[in-house]
Amino acid sequence: MKTTKKEKTFDAVSMMREIRDKISAETQNMTFEELKAYIDKKLSESLAEPITTK
Numbered sequence: 001m002k003t004t005k006k007e008k009t010f011d012a013v014s015m016m017r018e019i020r021d022k023i024s025a026e027t028q029n030m031t032f033e034e035l036k037a038y039i040d041k042k043l044s045e046s047l048a049e050p051i052t053t054k
Contacts (some may be wrong), residue, residue: 026038
């Protein structure tokens with residue numbers, strides 16, 4: 001029996017590492033208060049909408 005290997009169209013691990021590295025570079029020299037403001041700003045800019053039940 002042969003096994004066929006599919007090509008990945010999306011690599012979640014690679015994407016997560018890129019995002020983590022970008023955030024780390026942006027926040028590396030921030031104080032706690034600056035980091036808190038950064039997180040609040042990013043959360044308010046989020047494109048995701050909350051899931052609601054109808």
